[in-house]
Amino acid sequence: MPAPVEEPVEAVEPPRSPGHHIELVDDHPSHHDGETSPGLRNSKGWDGKLRVPPKTAVLVNPEALSDPEYSDDDNVAPGEEVPADEDLLDDEDPETDEIICTHSRIQSITALRLERFQKVARICLRQNLIQHIEGFSGIANSLTELDLYDNLISRIGHGLDDLVNLTSLDLSFNKIKHIKNISHLTQLTDLFFVANKISQIQNLEGLTKLRNLELGSNRIRELENLSSLTALEELWVAKNKITSLSGLSGLSSLRLLSIQSNRIRDLSPLKDIPQLEELYISHNALESLEGIENNVHLRVLEISNNQISSLKGLGPLTELEELWASYNKIADLNEVERELKDKEGLTTVYFEGNPLQLRAPALYRNKVRLALPQVKQIDATFVRTS
Secondary structure: OOOOOOOOOOOOOOOOOOOOOOOOOOOOOEOOOOOEOOOOOOOOOOOOOOOOOOOOOOOOOHHHHOOOOOOOHHHOOOOOOOOOHHHHHOOOOOOOOEEEOOOOOOOOOHHHOHHHOOOOOEEEOOOOOOOOOOOOHHHOOOOOEEEOOOOOOOOOOOOOOOOOOOOEEEOOOOOOOOOOOOOOOOOOOEEEOOOOOOOOOOOOOOOOOOOEEEOOOOOOOOOOOOOOOOOOOEEEOOOOOOOOOOOOOOOOOOOEEEOOOOOOOOOHHHHHOOOOOEEEOOOOOOOOOOOOOOOOOOOEEEOOOOOOOOOOOOOOOOOOOEEEOOOOOOOOHHHHHHHHOOOOOOOEEEOOOOHHHHOOHHHHHHHHHHHOOOOOEEOOEEOOOO
């Protein structure tokens, strides 16, 4: 009887993570250390690599192997000519007030010859290959918004020295390690440094008009050197390595603090910013809400994914409108009612993933609705009104 014929196995490409490259591996069935390839396998031991029967290669031009002067330029297919950076803006109106040129592989800002656009107020050069901030001096008088998000900038340098009229600067998703050479930008109201390599908040003195500062996804361990930002209304520092809320005193205008995914255990330093209206502090190391009772103006409180077992401390927060408390250790419905029932403006609560919800999921929402009749949304579900 002839041997059974195996069905060909289709090569499977592993799922790709967005923003990451795929590294090609050696096509040989084993590594140099003699171990079998760790690639994909099926029940027959197939290791995920496409097997191509060897074929004898035939050289069309064998003389290329022996003649060092050989050239095959005449047979080269014409490729696409990539224009220089300066040609990218040739079709722009010289009177334009906005230039947007994203994902265009721009390497040199100077080569764009931006001085041609004397009325430009907003420039967006996101997702390019820019390494140096330069080439803006010729439009310093008109430029107010500059967006260099997602480039290859590792240091700020002196390319911003003349841009004293900037109100918005976005340097997110670069490789910047130090905040420097921006303290003279006294007209700034919005500053973005998301996803860089910054380990220290520094050199922000003079930015007395700054209202919004974003430093999420960096390497910051301490809230410091912020006291001069007297106009700051929003501070975003999620996904860092911050262990303490100390360092916020002096921020008399702060209304919103986002400090999710850090290492905060103690809320008592919040007494230095009693005017706070929104606090996002999920994914930290909180075990209680002690210390929050001074923040009586809080409207939104996000404390999900901590180790909080009690809502004690929320009593004085009479202006509370939204409480997000999923995935904690809250179990006592009577305490929930006691701490929250008197808050007439409370419209939204999230308790999913707490013992309060897990022990009786079928009855959970009805119990919360009866305890807090003013609430209009419980987790992702809107409460029906008769």
